Amino acid sequence: xxxxMATNETLPARAALDQEWRKVVNHGLLLALVLVFVSLANMPxxxxxxxxxxxxxxxxxLSLLWIPVVMGFIxxxxxxxxxxxxxxxxxxxxxxGGLVGLIGGLGLSLLxxxxxxxxxxxxxxxxxxxxxxxxxxxxxxxxxxxxWPVLGFGLxxxxxxxxxxxxxxxxxVGWVLGAVLGIAVFETVIIDLLTERLPxxxxxxxxxxxxxxxxxxxxVTAALIGGGLGYLRxxxxxxxxxxxxxxxxxxxxxxxxRANTIIIITCGVATAILPLLLGRITNExxxxxGLFVLLALGLNIVVGLAGILDLGYVAxxxxxxxxxxxxxSPNRGxxxxxxxxxxxxxxxxxxxxxxxxxxxxxxxxxxxRMRGDYxxxxxxGFGEIIxxxxxxxxxxxxxxxxxxxxxxxxxxxxxxxxxxxxPRAIFYLVAVFCAIAIYVSWRLEKSRLGRAWMxxxxxxxxxxxxxxxxxxxxxxxxxxxxxxxxxxxAIFAAKVGSIFPTSFIILVSIVILVVVIVGGMGxxxxxxxxxxxxxxxxxxxxxxxxxxxxxxFKLLIYGALLIFMMLKRPEGLVPNVRRTRELHQEEFLxxxxxxSQVDADEQDGAPSGEVAPA
Amino acid sequence: xxxxxxxxxxxxxxxxxxxxxxxxxxxxxxxxxxxxxxPNGAGKTTxxxxxxxxxxxxxxxxxxxxxxxxxLDPNQVTARxxxxxxQNVRLFANMTILENVMVAQHCRTKQGVFGALFNTSGFKxxxxxxxxxxxxxxxxxxxxxxxxxxxxxxxxxxYANRRRLEVARAxxxxxxxxxxxxxxAGMNPRESEELTGLIGQLRxxxxxxxxxIEHDMGVVRDVSDRVVVLDHGETIAQGSYxxxxxxxxxxxxxxGRPAEEAS
Numbered sequence: 100x101x102x103x104m105a106t107n108e109t110l111p112a113r114a115a116l117d118q119e120w121r122k123v124v125n126h127g128l129l130l131a132l133v134l135v136f137v138s139l140a141n142m143p144x145x146x147x148x149x150x151x152x153x154x155x156x157x158x159x160x161l162s163l164l165w166i167p168v169v170m171g172f173i174x175x176x177x178x179x180x181x182x183x184x185x186x187x188x189x190x191x192x193x194x195x196g197g198l199v200g201l202i203g204g205l206g207l208s209l210l211x212x213x214x215x216x217x218x219x220x221x222x223x224x225x226x227x228x229x230x231x232x233x234x235x236x237x238x239x240x241x242x243x244x245x246x247w248p249v250l251g252f253g254l255x256x257x258x259x260x261x262x263x264x265x266x267x268x269x270x271x272v273g274w275v276l277g278a279v280l281g282i283a284v285f286e287t288v289i290i291d292l293l294t295e296r297l298p299x300x301x302x303x304x305x306x307x308x309x310x311x312x313x314x315x316x317x318x319v320t321a322a323l324i325g326g327g328l329g330y331l332r333x334x335x336x337x338x339x340x341x342x343x344x345x346x347x348x349x350x351x352x353x354x355x356x357r358a359n360t361i362i363i364i365t366c367g368v369a370t371a372i373l374p375l376l377l378g379r380i381t382n383e384x385x386x387x388x389g390l391f392v393l394l395a396l397g398l399n400i401v402v403g404l405a406g407i408l409d410l411g412y413v414a415x416x417x418x419x420x421x422x423x424x425x426x427x428s429p430n431r432g433x434x435x436x437x438x439x440x441x442x443x444x445x446x447x448x449x450x451x452x453x454x455x456x457x458x459x460x461x462x463x464x465x466x467x468r469m470r471g472d473y474x475x476x477x478x479x480g481f482g483e484i485i486x487x488x489x490x491x492x493x494x495x496x497x498x499x500x501x502x503x504x505x506x507x508x509x510x511x512x513x514x515x516x517x518x519x520x521x522p523r524a525i526f527y528l529v530a531v532f533c534a535i536a537i538y539v540s541w542r543l544e545k546s547r548l549g550r551a552w553m554x555x556x557x558x559x560x561x562x563x564x565x566x567x568x569x570x571x572x573x574x575x576x577x578x579x580x581x582x583x584x585x586x587x588x589a590i591f592a593a594k595v596g597s598i599f600p601t602s603f604i605i606l607v608s609i610v611i612l613v614v615v616i617v618g619g620m621g622x623x624x625x626x627x628x629x630x631x632x633x634x635x636x637x638x639x640x641x642x643x644x645x646x647x648x649x650x651x652f653k654l655l656i657y658g659a660l661l662i663f664m665m666l667k668r669p670e671g672l673v674p675n676v677r678r679t680r681e682l683h684q685e686e687f688l689x690x691x692x693x694x695s696q697v698d699a700d701e702q703d704g705a706p707s708g709e710v711a712p713a
Numbered sequence: 714x715x716x717x718x719x720x721x722x723x724x725x726x727x728x729x730x731x732x733x734x735x736x737x738x739x740x741x742x743x744x745x746x747x748x749x750x751x752p753n754g755a756g757k758t759t760x761x762x763x764x765x766x767x768x769x770x771x772x773x774x775x776x777x778x779x780x781x782x783x784x785l786d787p788n789q790v791t792a793r794x795x796x797x798x799x800q801n802v803r804l805f806a807n808m809t810i811l812e813n814v815m816v817a818q819h820c821r822t823k824q825g826v827f828g829a830l831f832n833t834s835g836f837k838x839x840x841x842x843x844x845x846x847x848x849x850x851x852x853x854x855x856x857x858x859x860x861x862x863x864x865x866x867x868x869x870x871x872y873a874n875r876r877r878l879e880v881a882r883a884x885x886x887x888x889x890x891x892x893x894x895x896x897x898a899g900m901n902p903r904e905s906e907e908l909t910g911l912i913g914q915l916r917x918x919x920x921x922x923x924x925x926i927e928h929d930m931g932v933v934r935d936v937s938d939r940v941v942v943l944d945h946g947e948t949i950a951q952g953s954y955x956x957x958x959x960x961x962x963x964x965x966x967x968x969g970r971p972a973e974e975a976s
Contacts, residue, residue, distance in 0.1 A: 538830075542829045542832070543826065543830070546829035546836070547822055547825075547840075550816040553808055554816045557806065558803055560767065560787075560803075561803045561805070562805075563786065564767065564787045564788070564791060565882065565886060566788050566796075566818075567816070567819045567820070568788045568789075569788065575825075575826070579826065
């Protein structure tokens with residue numbers, strides 16, 4: 100949903116020394132602060148073992164180097180408003196970027212000198228010789244002090260220069276960097292995919308260094324591939340090459356339905372075939388992503404559609420997990436009477452669904468009469484209450500207390516038993532339930548109930564005045580969300596084989612919420628994308644992701660990502676059209692106003708409507 | 714005289730020490746158009762909020778078709794046949810125009826999760842009916858809210874069209890009585906004249922009974938069967954427009970500004 104390109108006049112570029120010095124210095128100092136913070140958070144050292152390009156660039160150095168580029172770019176960014184004239188970008192912006200980078204680099208130089216001369220390891224655990232060595236590139240103090248301002252200046256110049264690149268150059272640069280980073284980050288998956296079942300070792304040998312990271316020729320190839328794709332993208336933007344996305348967006352009616360059907364079938368077939376080509380680790384990863392997709396789809400109904408900010412969503416996940424565990428494991432708490440059978444997973448699932456509905460009603464009933472912040476806090480409390488109940492001595496005889504429930508069998512399908520040791524089978528199980536969840540979300544969104552949810556999200560009092568029984572409808576959202584989460588819990592229990600109260604900490608709720616927000620609230624594709632990026636690449640609360648080295652900084656990155664998304668792209672990775680509108684209301688209103696001015700000018704004086712002027 | 718629809722008996726509401734409404738008596742007969750006027754802060758919107766269940770009266774009774782509305786939730790009041798619009802247009806701005814009127818039929822329809830998930834014939838039929846009725850009420854405003862507009866979000870509408878959609882949304886709930894809170898506020902004279910005509914049609918062709926708060930005396934004069942004047946939460950006059958507009962109490966309530974002049 101982009102507004103038509105602004106028709107701004109452009110003023111000539113300003114002189115290079117006509118800087119807003121205060122702004123440059125502020126950004127420079129901020130950059131220095133961020134660089135020092137990242138260094139002392141130990142990111143460079145602990146990520147140094149993960150190579151991006153062997154032997155030149157490790158993830159550790161990358162964690163520092165990207166920041167001056169971004170800062171150099173940000174310092175000259177302006178918010179472009181329609182109808183206002185702006186100066187063209189030129190040497191001034193490049194210089195500003197460079198200066199910001201220079202100041203930031205000086206900050207690191209200072210850090211190098213300080214680490215060399217003082218020992219502050221007592222309060223700052225990462226104030227270490229390893230960090231010093233890394234910051235000096237292993238070349239002694241003099242080199243370390245000089246190199247950072249130089250590097251900073253260079254990177255800042257690059258960041259500033261992004262402003263003066265043409266759109267084409269910028270696209271291509273973006274794609275080149277994206278391709279190199281992407282191919283490096285997805286190393287495990289790509290190698291797994293190409294060599295586990297398929298005979299493409301020669302490709303991975305070409306791209307990757309034997310101990311991890313891109314080889315130099317691999318990096319160059321990746322850059323070329325990225326550049327080529329970027330160029331195609333430019334051509335597509337100019338209309339030289341057809342773009343599938345544009346074509347798809349223009350489809351209407353039955354053609355669109357047919358295109359949708361084809362897309363869905365393709366995705367389905369890909370989901371069915373992909374795991375067969377992958378090895379254990381990647382399938383495990385996919386299964387984890389699937390579990391969170393299921394959870395996020397459920398929360399998406401509660402938060403994204405009905406607008407109820409539920410911070411205790413993990414409670415339903417826990418209920419699903421514990422109920423499955425207790426009903427299927429021989430090792431459950433001793434207090435259960437004999438008539439509670441040790442049943443099959445699918446039989447347990449029916450009980451799980453009923454329990455989830457009850458829990459949804461039980462937690463929902465007191466909560467939904469509240470609104471906004473109060474509701475969020477109360478759900479947060481309920482999430483913890485459920486976990487503490489499972490942990491408590493009071494229910495210890497039933498739930499095993501801190502020892503949890505162990506020995507949970509897998510899902511016996513007769514011909515095969517799905518259990519945690521076979522991540523591929525687990526993935527298929529998760530995929531089936533994800534498909535159910537997607538279908539449910541899709542059908543409900545377009546139904547009477549879905550419309551009522553949206554109305555409540557928009558304006559609860561008015562929805563109530565328009566005849567919607569908000570209590571019932573909100574309870575329904577809670578219940579549907581609870582059932583989807585309990586599915587995830589049931590599969591989780593069968594997958595891990597033993598569950599403990601610590602599997603259901605509050606962090607799980609937060610992570611699911613972040614997945615929904617980052618992915619795009621109220622959008623099914625967005626939620627899946629969010630889970631893939633966050634859980635697949637960074638890792639879940641306890642599950643390692645592709646960048647296993649990041650686990651230490653996972654929460655830091657989650658937080659940074661969340662802040663970034665809130666500021667720059669509040670509608671999420673894959674936006675829901677409605678949410679986009681809501682969140683960019685001002686811009687839309689402004690555009691609408693401008694358009695109405697134009698319309699008014701055009702039909703000035705012409706009578707509008709059926710009634711003639713008096 | 715025709716059937717009495719809505720009777721309000723000795724109604725009072727206080728917010729803390731403030732008497733928003735005091736010992737109000739009011740009634741509406743089927744097929745009437747009644748205007749409620751009064752200076753700012755006279756308690757007109759509180760009066761509407763009370764009928765629609767958003768504010769609980771401290772004392773007194775509201776009887777609609779022989780049944781008391783006291784203690785009902787707003788959605789129950791709507792379900793019994795009283796719909797309303799809002800003074801400060803409150804549409805579901807990010808839902809499409811069609812969805813705005815479709816969602817308003819919530820209390821007249823009943824399909825739930827099961828029908829939606831299995832796309833039952835009952836579900837399909839009900840969706841089609843909801844859509845049909847929605848397009849019908851939107852069609853009341855000519856071509857303004859239909860056609861390509863159906864699938865546009867309500868937020869893109871012009872101010873006057875938003876007001877029209879508010880009315881359409883109230884109509885969509887299939888009410889007997891519609892409470893219009895300043896339906897022409899902010900419209901230009903041409904638009905308000907058009908809407909005045911439509912308010913007449915709402916009664917004559919659609920059979921709705923109308924209670925309307927309005928400041929535009931021209932509109933009040935043109936459509937009202939009866940005018941009720943509120944001031945400081947009390948009824949100071951009621952009767953035909955001519956009676957009321959010459960009533961000295963009313964003129965005084967409007968701070969000496971003769972009501973005729975405004976017309």
